Amino acid sequence: xxxxxxxxxxxxxxxYQNILDIxxxxxxxxELGVFSVMWSEHCSYKSSKIYLKGLPTKGKxxxxxxxxxxxxxxxxxxxxxxxKMESHNHPSMIEPFQxxxxxxxxxxxxxxxxxxxxxxxxxxxxxxxxxHPKTNHLINGVVAGIAGYGNCMGIPTVGGEVxxxxxxxxxxxxxxxxxGVARKEKIFYAKAGGxxxxxxxxxxxxxxxxxxxxxxxxxxxxxxxEEKRPTVQVGDPFTEKLVLEACLExxxxxxxVGIQDMGAAGLTCSSLELAGKGHVGIEMDLSKVPLRETAxxxxxxxxxESQERMFFVAKKGTEKKILKLFEKWDLDxxxxxxxxxGQNVFVYHEGQLVGTLPTMPITECAPMYKRPVKxxxxxxxxxxxxxxxxxxxxxxxxxxxESRPYGNILKKLLSSPNIASKKWVxxxxxxxxGTNTAVIPGSDAAVMRLKEPHTGGRKTKKGLALTSDCNxxxxxxxxxxxxxxxxxxxxxxxxxxxxxxxATTDCLNFGSxxxxxxxxxxxxxxxxxxxxxxxLNTPIVSGNVSFYNESPDGAIYPTPTIGMVxxxxxxxxxxxxxxxxxxxxxxxxxxxxxxxxxxxxxSEYLKVIxxxxxxxxxxxxxxxxxxxxxxxxxxxxxxxxxxxxxxSEGGLAVALAESCFTGPKSLGVAVDVGxxxxxxxxxxxxxxxxxxxxxxxxxxxxxRILVSVKEKDVEKLLRLAKQKKCPSVILGQxxxxxxxxxxxxxxxxxQLKDCWENGLERAIx
Amino acid sequence: xxxxxxTFPGSNCDWDCYHVVTNVLKQKAQFIWxxxxxxxxxxxxVIPGGFSYGDYLRTGAVARFSPVMQEVIRFAGSGGxxxxxxxxxxxxxxxxxxxxxxxxxxxxxxxCENTPLQVVNNHSQFSKKFDLKQNVMILIAHGEGNYxxxxxxxxxxxxxxxxxxxxxxxxxxxxxxIAGIINDRxxxxxxxxxxxxxxxxxxxxxxxxxxxxxxxxxL
Numbered sequence: 006x007x008x009x010x011x012x013x014x015x016x017x018x019x020x021y022q023n024i025l026d027i028x029x030x031x032x033x034x035x036e037l038g039v040f041s042v043m044w045s046e047h048c049s050y051k052s053s054k055i056y057l058k059g060l061p062t063k064g065k066x067x068x069x070x071x072x073x074x075x076x077x078x079x080x081x082x083x084x085x086x087x088x089k090m091e092s093h094n095h096p097s098m099i100e101p102f103q104x105x106x107x108x109x110x111x112x113x114x115x116x117x118x119x120x121x122x123x124x125x126x127x128x129x130x131x132x133x134x135x136x137h138p139k140t141n142h143l144i145n146g147v148v149a150g151i152a153g154y155g156n157c158m159g160i161p162t163v164g165g166e167v168x169x170x171x172x173x174x175x176x177x178x179x180x181x182x183x184x185g186v187a188r189k190e191k192i193f194y195a196k197a198g199g200x201x202x203x204x205x206x207x208x209x210x211x212x213x214x215x216x217x218x219x220x221x222x223x224x225x226x227x228x229x230x231e232e233k234r235p236t237v238q239v240g241d242p243f244t245e246k247l248v249l250e251a252c253l254e255x256x257x258x259x260x261x262v263g264i265q266d267m268g269a270a271g272l273t274c275s276s277l278e279l280a281g282k283g284h285v286g287i288e289m290d291l292s293k294v295p296l297r298e299t300a301x302x303x304x305x306x307x308x309x310e311s312q313e314r315m316f317f318v319a320k321k322g323t324e325k326k327i328l329k330l331f332e333k334w335d336l337d338x339x340x341x342x343x344x345x346x347g348q349n350v351f352v353y354h355e356g357q358l359v360g361t362l363p364t365m366p367i368t369e370c371a372p373m374y375k376r377p378v379k380x381x382x383x384x385x386x387x388x389x390x391x392x393x394x395x396x397x398x399x400x401x402x403x404x405x406x407e408s409r410p411y412g413n414i415l416k417k418l419l420s421s422p423n424i425a426s427k428k429w430v431x432x433x434x435x436x437x438x439g440t441n442t443a444v445i446p447g448s449d450a451a452v453m454r455l456k457e458p459h460t461g462g463r464k465t466k467k468g469l470a471l472t473s474d475c476n477x478x479x480x481x482x483x484x485x486x487x488x489x490x491x492x493x494x495x496x497x498x499x500x501x502x503x504x505x506x507x508a509t510t511d512c513l514n515f516g517s518x519x520x521x522x523x524x525x526x527x528x529x530x531x532x533x534x535x536x537x538x539x540x541l542n543t544p545i546v547s548g549n550v551s552f553y554n555e556s557p558d559g560a561i562y563p564t565p566t567i568g569m570v571x572x573x574x575x576x577x578x579x580x581x582x583x584x585x586x587x588x589x590x591x592x593x594x595x596x597x598x599x600x601x602x603x604x605x606x607x608s609e610y611l612k613v614i615x616x617x618x619x620x621x622x623x624x625x626x627x628x629x630x631x632x633x634x635x636x637x638x639x640x641x642x643x644x645x646x647x648x649x650x651x652x653s654e655g656g657l658a659v660a661l662a663e664s665c666f667t668g669p670k671s672l673g674v675a676v677d678v679g680x681x682x683x684x685x686x687x688x689x690x691x692x693x694x695x696x697x698x699x700x701x702x703x704x705x706x707x708x709r710i711l712v713s714v715k716e717k718d719v720e721k722l723l724r725l726a727k728q729k730k731c732p733s734v735i736l737g738q739x740x741x742x743x744x745x746x747x748x749x750x751x752x753x754x755x756q757l758k759d760c761w762e763n764g765l766e767r768a769i770x
Numbered sequence: 771x772x773x774x775x776x777t778f779p780g781s782n783c784d785w786d787c788y789h790v791v792t793n794v795l796k797q798k799a800q801f802i803w804x805x806x807x808x809x810x811x812x813x814x815x816v817i818p819g820g821f822s823y824g825d826y827l828r829t830g831a832v833a834r835f836s837p838v839m840q841e842v843i844r845f846a847g848s849g850g851x852x853x854x855x856x857x858x859x860x861x862x863x864x865x866x867x868x869x870x871x872x873x874x875x876x877x878x879x880x881x882c883e884n885t886p887l888q889v890v891n892n893h894s895q896f897s898k899k900f901d902l903k904q905n906v907m908i909l910i911a912h913g914e915g916n917y918x919x920x921x922x923x924x925x926x927x928x929x930x931x932x933x934x935x936x937x938x939x940x941x942x943x944x945x946x947x948i949a950g951i952i953n954d955r956x957x958x959x960x961x962x963x964x965x966x967x968x969x970x971x972x973x974x975x976x977x978x979x980x981x982x983x984x985x986x987x988x989l
Contacts (some may be wrong), residue, residue, distance in 0.1 A: 152880050156911070157821045243780050243824030247852050250779075334779060389810020428883075435911045437967050437974055438819075440786045445974050454972060458785055577972055697892045 006031055014041035022371055027124025027366040033362035038308050045465050046552050047387045049371035053550040055110035063543040066507055074115040076546025077192055078508045080572045081464040081508040085189045087121035090182035090512040092551035096237040101146025104262035105179050106154040106240035109569040112183040114266035117249050117475045120193040120256045124441055124459050126155050128165035128181050128408040129473045129566045133174030135422045135768035143177055144769055152433040155474035157242035162434035163442050163451035165473050169422045180512040182568040184471055188461045193256055195265035196691025197283035197318045202262055204287055207331055207338040208248045208314035213296035214238045222633025224519055225555040244313040251334040255555020264317035273307045275316040276350050281364040290341030291354040299426045303354040350710030381522030392620040393603040397696045410615035412750040416760045418655045421613045443579055447667055449498040449651050456575040470504030473568045478607045479622035481562035484526040486622050488565045492654055496541045499647040500634045503580045503641045504571030509538050511548035513568055516560025518552045526563040534565055540627035555614055580641050582650035583668030589647050589739040590719045595709040597732040598678055603700045608760050609654045610703035623707045630708045637710050637733040652709040658702040660711045666758040673754045675745040676737035698749055713739055771989055772798040774812030774891055778833055783819035790966045795985055807837045814851045815842055817858030823848045829914045830860035839865055852958045859960035868953055868960045870919030876943030880913040886938040887949050894952050896959040899983040906980035908963035915962040917944035925950055936963055
């Protein structure tokens with residue numbers, strides 16, 4: 006084999022030697038292609054596997070953890086939730102519409118392959134700076150692509166996040182999450198079995214699109230990466246809708262033995278997985294595969310990543326019945342092979358054996374690397390910055406200034422596209438189709454009710470709370486702490502909606518694993534993620550690793566996106582983030598504000614006002630977090646809570662403002678927590694300094710939830726908090742029209758709302 | 771009362787319609803597969819939202835040729851009641867059962883949001899439970915809801931009181947802010963907003979049930 010060809014396949018010399026050892030001869034071109042994709046970073050997790058092994062994946066609620074198409078969690082009433090998040094970063098950077106669309110298509114298939122009906126989609130999107138020349142084109146394409154696919158499928162897109170940060174200028178992130186529901190006993194796995202059983206192909210015809218997509222996703226972006234556009238697949242949501250309905254109808258019966266969708270590495274990956282997991286062999290004839298183009302070679306057929314295709318093993322004798330079912334849905338389907346003894350996949354084409362693929366060595370003996378790890382140099386420099394002293398303290402010298410424009414700072418933060426309303430994005434998504442969405446995008450978490458037919462006919466009062474979270478700026482400044490916060494915040498969002506956090510899916514977006522600094526970030530982030538998931542009892546049940554997110558400008562911030570699912574015992578008791586009634590009392594849970602922390606490191610304040618990403622991210626104490634979440638959830642269960650909102654980017658002031666205007670009707674708030682000498686008499690001159698005020702308003706101190714309660718319930722809530730040892734403080738009251746924060750800010754809510762509502766569109770246009 | 775709900779392969783609001791008819795209105799409902807060449811006995815035919823046959827060409831352009839639509843045309847011709855919601859409205863105009871056409875939204879984007887409407891005709895079979903000039907909030911979710919008809923047709927629609935719902939904040943460029951119309955005989959309604967999504971207070975933050983009256987008017 007020509008070394009140039011081996012290199013083109015992204016294989017190292019050592020890996021090729023390994024192939025020679027396994028095969029005992031030179032591989033054919035088909036075999037080389039198969040090894041190349043199966044051993045790509047994207048499919049084999051060769052750099053990440055040793056760290057992934059350490060993650061907490063078990064719990065009473067877990068039915069199926071990582072390793073299958075999606076994670077499965079028990080929610081009671083005979084129902085399970087099936088969910089996963091996956092990246093489609095590289096294709097979306099090259100071709101935003103199709104890249105994002107097929108990302109949605111792929112994650113949907115992962116969920117319905119397991120027999121679950123998808124009920125919701127979420128997306129975590131990260132673009133470069135809002136004013137970067139490419140951003141407008143990319144966000145328009147990505148959002149339209151997601152909308153085009155999800156809307157047509159009739160699966161509502163109900164939540165997610167959108168962030169803008171310079172580090173994504175040359176490498177955007179598109180992470181799609183899908184959540185489905187199934188009856189507990191009707192879960193399907195990618196496991197072949199039963200010698201002689203037919204192997205059936207259904208869905209779109211196979212074309213030349215997407216060949217080596219997985220290999221592309223395992224490379225960094227360089228000059229000329231646009232030339233890789235042909236490796237991006239083209240989505241056809243209508244066909245996927247047919248495949249979804251037909252497969253669910255089929256799986257409702259008893260004829261399917263094992264099933265696997267064709268995603269990355271297409272027919273190669275699905276046949277090897279089915280055979281490998283079932284400890285059997287498969288014999289298949291590529292001449293029988295429905296083709297879109299003429300004269301396709303076996304190499305191309307095996308490696309095509311054409312979308313909307315499924316591969317499954319059925320019980321012998323059911324072939325006719327099954328093909329008839331697919332005919333009803335006007336789908337191409339064909340019996341392409343059968344299950345055989347042994348552990349090889351034999352690939353035939355026009356009567357010739359073109360490849361012999363030993364399943365075990367390819368899947369189980371894929372390379373596993375312990376890449377070099379080194380703490381990157383940038384950290385010390387950035388972490389050592391004393392944010393308060395360096396950026397805000399100089400203002401101290403002027404002493405306390407009554408006219409300080411804190412209101413203007415708040416307006417700037419609310420206008421920041423990271424904080425501003427994402428309505429421009431989610432109004433393009435059909436977030437109501439299926440009529441299950443109880444809380445639409447824009448609150449802390451989306452809430453879904455579960456009704457027939459989505460439950461396969463089972464009745465339940467339960468609901469799901471869904472969210473995705475990650476502040477990658479925190480992860481850049483401290484990957485471990487940042488990842489912990491991502492998990493804690495996801496769980497907190499679920500709690501704010503009245504849900505009990507159940508389990509986690511992750512999408513780990515990092516730079517090149519060949520860079521020791523990136524591997525250090527990866528290791529640290531996984532440590533933090535694991536610790537937090539363990540402490541909060543939200544095991545990781547599925548996920549995805551996306552390395553090589555780099556452009557000539559460097560690696561992206563480490564971005565371990567967390568997707569989380571929680572359950573509500575009674576969906577009608579869900580809570581939203583906005584204030585409900587004038588006169589309700591506003592209480593902060595998790596903090597008594599006796600000591601205001603200067604936790605402005607990595608904050609949105611520091612970025613927007615001082616254009617800096619520096620310092621240490623806020624501290625997180627998982628024990629305190631757990632206490633806070635338990636307290637809030639119990640208060641919600643007791644019916645004490647009118648609204649609950651997590652304090653995150655932008656701190657307390659932004660959380661308060663959002664609670665005023667994110668609901669159907671805007672309200673105001675009057676907060677009276679003294680600042681300055683009145684509140685901190687022992688602090689002398691320092692009391693009431695700008696640093697003090699800014700920290701109070703905009704520090705992103707963790708483990709805090711802003712709630713509003715009826716006046717008659719205040720005492721009950723405070724008593725509950727005290728009993729749970731959860732700090733709390735009364736902040737003020739819900740009023741009409743105005744946002745008043747002690748003597749620091751007083752502005753009409755409408756002005757704040759205008760900044761928030763239009764911030765995103767103004768920033769990107 | 772029995773509702774027949776047409777299911778094209780790309781329909782995705784068929785189950786939502788079935789749900790509100792059976793669980794909210796407590797009426798009977800039955801799905802009708804697009805390949806059916808004969809309608810079962812039903813009182814109302816609902817053509818639900820979705821993407822009938824993918825709608826890659828022009829929304830509803832393929833659906834008009836489906837076997838079931840020939841039957842729906844016959845059913846409507848004999849005075850049977852037909853509601854087309856969203857994609858259903860598009861199919862109805864393509865089939866010639868309602869005048870005009872639904873073009874791409876002027877903003878060129880799909881729009882999904884609660885939208886204020888005004889009821890401008892409360893004499894129709896589909897709107898008699900509303901008050902005249904009543905303002906209601908019903909969700910829209912479409913990329914091609916921009917109603918267009920030639921001047922003469924528009925004049926006729928307005929003159930004959932065939933416009934039933936008008937947008938208060940036009941989201942898509944529709945002429946005369948048209949959100950829903952009936953045919954001259956008054957037995958066919960087409961509307962872009964989704965009443966079936968606004969019939970249960972638990973949904974979509976706003977706790978309103980304004981869509982209910984469209985269906986209740988028929989009972």
